[in-house]
Amino acid sequence: MAEIKLTTPLTEEKVRELEVGDKVLLSGTIYTGRDAAHERLVNLLEEGEDLPIDVDGQVIYYVGPAPAKPGKPIGSAGPTTSYRMDPYTPALLNEGLRGMIGKGSRSQEVKDVMEEEGAVYFAAVGGAAALIAKCIKKAEVVAYEDLGTEAIRKLEIEDLPLIVVNDAANNDLYEIGAEEYSEV
Amino acid sequence: MREVEVSEITKEIAELCQEANFELGEDVINAFKDGLENDESPTAKAILEQLLENAKIAREDRVPMCQDTGFTVIFVELGQEVKLVGGDLEEAINEGVRQGYKEGYLRKSIVSHPLKRENTGDNTPAVIHTKIVPGDKIKITVAPKGGGSENMSEVRMMKPADGVEGVKDFVIERVKESGPNPCPPIVVGVGIGGTFEKCAYLAKKALLRPIGDESPHEDIAQLEKELLEEVNKLGIGPQGLGGRTTVLDVNVEIYGAHIASLPVAVNINCHAARHKETII
Numbered sequence A: 001m002a003e004i005k006l007t008t009p010l011t012e013e014k015v016r017e018l019e020v021g022d023k024v025l026l027s028g029t030i031y032t033g034r035d036a037a038h039e040r041l042v043n044l045l046e047e048g049e050d051l052p053i054d055v056d057g058q059v060i061y062y063v064g065p066a067p068a069k070p071g072k073p074i075g076s077a078g079p080t081t082s083y084r085m086d087p088y089t090p091a092l093l094n095e096g097l098r099g100m101i102g103k104g105s106r107s108q109e110v111k112d113v114m115e116e117e118g119a120v121y122f123a124a125v126g127g128a129a130a131l132i133a134k135c136i137k138k139a140e141v142v143a144y145e146d147l148g149t150e151a152i153r154k155l156e157i158e159d160l161p162l163i164v165v166n167d168a169a170n171n172d173l174y175e176i177g178a179e180e181y182s183e184v
Numbered sequence B: 001m002r003e004v005e006v007s008e009i010t011k012e013i014a015e016l017c018q019e020a021n022f023e024l025g026e027d028v029i030n031a032f033k034d035g036l037e038n039d040e041s042p043t044a045k046a047i048l049e050q051l052l053e054n055a056k057i058a059r060e061d062r063v064p065m066c067q068d069t070g071f072t073v074i075f076v077e078l079g080q081e082v083k084l085v086g087g088d089l090e091e092a093i094n095e096g097v098r099q100g101y102k103e104g105y106l107r108k109s110i111v112s113h114p115l116k117r118e119n120t121g122d123n124t125p126a127v128i129h130t131k132i133v134p135g136d137k138i139k140i141t142v143a144p145k146g147g148g149s150e151n152m153s154e155v156r157m158m159k160p161a162d163g164v165e166g167v168k169d170f171v172i173e174r175v176k177e178s179g180p181n182p183c184p185p186i187v188v189g190v191g192i193g194g195t196f197e198k199c200a201y202l203a204k205k206a207l208l209r210p211i212g213d214e215s216p217h218e219d220i221a222q223l224e225k226e227l228l229e230e231v232n233k234l235g236i237g238p239q240g241l242g243g244r245t246t247v248l249d250v251n252v253e254i255y256g257a258h259i260a261s262l263p264v265a266v267n268i269n270c271h272a273a274r275h276k277e278t279i280i
């Protein structure tokens, strides 16, 4: 199990080198987005409109952060459960989205499109939100401010600890890991 | 009659909302440490280390351990010799939530209408369970409940013939199907008996018991033990990435049941197993 330092944006080539179980420390710019923002993004794509952010080569973090205390860039910011974003994800992957950060399993459809397009799904530790917030150096709302915690934010991150759960070869650590330790 | 100003309740609740979100209980922290020592999976160990570090940061910096600061579930045990003055109890409780979530920079996660889904902006309304008890004290427990783990919970109206084996299968199935979604390691609350709503209430109450606590009923304590062993054989592990530390504890509460029914509720709590209480 390797520990790999990565900086965004990610190329297809880099993403295809990642393997399930790899520990990654991610730095650079990423975007936040969850249920409501995904719905809006995909509606725009369906109408043939431009997105408020360019997702090509980018990583979306499924998070609705807690409010920032004065002097801090962001409040606690752990991942939310990803399956709720599954219906919207293939459309974004087709636009060049290279990575997603969340917690919990993805649908087979999402995994298949990830393999086709060359994308990776990372797990951040769910509930380790205070720790994760320390890796976020800057946060700025870039779209859908009206959505409050669900607005799209641009984050500058440094060494965010992640684990590759689904690689671009359609492997799934949730299946492999539980199988390895199962006694039933 | 002892008189209590409802504004005192508001103040206590505002404080408890913050404490519950900033300070993880020692029982949970010790359970993480046990897992760290005993789990064979290196990924599990790495995650448990992060959770311990996270709890420390939250406590020291007074920030929420998890960004989902939950639906504010509040249990009030109101002594029957207490006379509340100065306002409406429910409003006083909601005002406490409002103040606590604002002062503590806690996330506002509640929508006013379940279908129109507009955020109320202050995390109200709280879910309030009030019970009248003997005495002249008021016991208040604040238990913020995360959405990720709540969504993995279920009530099932089983047949009396399903018996203890049926109950066990149901609990194991719930934990297995929830997999990584409720942020394992989790705590499992089980309510058996009563009516449809009563068993759900019991399952929620079971989550307030400290980790390691045993049911006073011998057979139920045995059931808790067996269930804990079984679910930890599933291999799900912390965050569902494989390991032995899947469930920190299983707590079962029971109640009388109708001759025709065996209601069972499984309420899943994440490792952010938050609850703080006070007595006025």
Ligand code: SF4
Binding pocket: A078, A079, A080, A126, A127, A128, B066, B067, B068, B069, B145, B146, B147, B148, B149, B181, B182, B183, B270, B271, B272
């Ligand atoms: S399930 Fe619990 S630990 Fe996980 S994100 Fe929700 S509240 Fe936080």
